[in-house]
Amino acid sequence: AQSVSQHNHHVILSEAASLELGCNYSYGGTVNLFWYVQYPGQHLQLLLKYFSGDPLVKGIKGFEAEFIKSKFSFNLRKPSVQWSDTAEYFCAVTTDSGGYQKVTFGTGTKLQVIP
């Protein structure tokens, strides 16, 4: 069965610090990869996604992620965080399961940015 691991459960950074959140998955076949963000009191929303092509994908608000197939990883990065990036971040993987996509989410990483 596929699984997604987010090893950092709670990250605290100062503004302007660089961010990297880890995401590893276990599945040997083709995957689609997503990062979702949940700002306090708001809906989960898509940050970025990878389906194919360039393994470095850019999302909204200056976020990017790199798919490294050999490491089964899809880490999220941002060069300089802002207080407004305080949120919970979820990595998700979809795999083909008999003609439709099966989705698995990680347990999330809470990011707190200190002004």
Place this chain on the structure above:
Amino acid sequence: KAGVTQTPRYLIKTRGQQVTLSCSPISGHRSVSWYQQTPGQGLQFLFEYFSETQRNKGNFPGRFSGRQFSNSRSEMNVSTLELGDSALYLCASSFAVGSSYEQYFGPGTRLTVT
């Protein structure tokens, strides 16, 4: 385009009762998925409906059930509520075309079981 809507937004029930939550997907979306979100557990997948058929199910007891109507609206039912069922229940819809499985989430229903 209107987003995913969920009703009610908040609910307080007592142990042993049953509850029904409702989700209206984005117009044109035929796939609706339900998740349970709790602190430390992240999003736990409950089930997915597509064209009124359940095509995927997570590891939850049979007390959790759902259905989808012909207009793609979906309901989730939890019978014989337990304290541990207290959570935020999220609904997500998707157009589900090919591999483009981007999900759009609703605001959730906050269920508290006392």
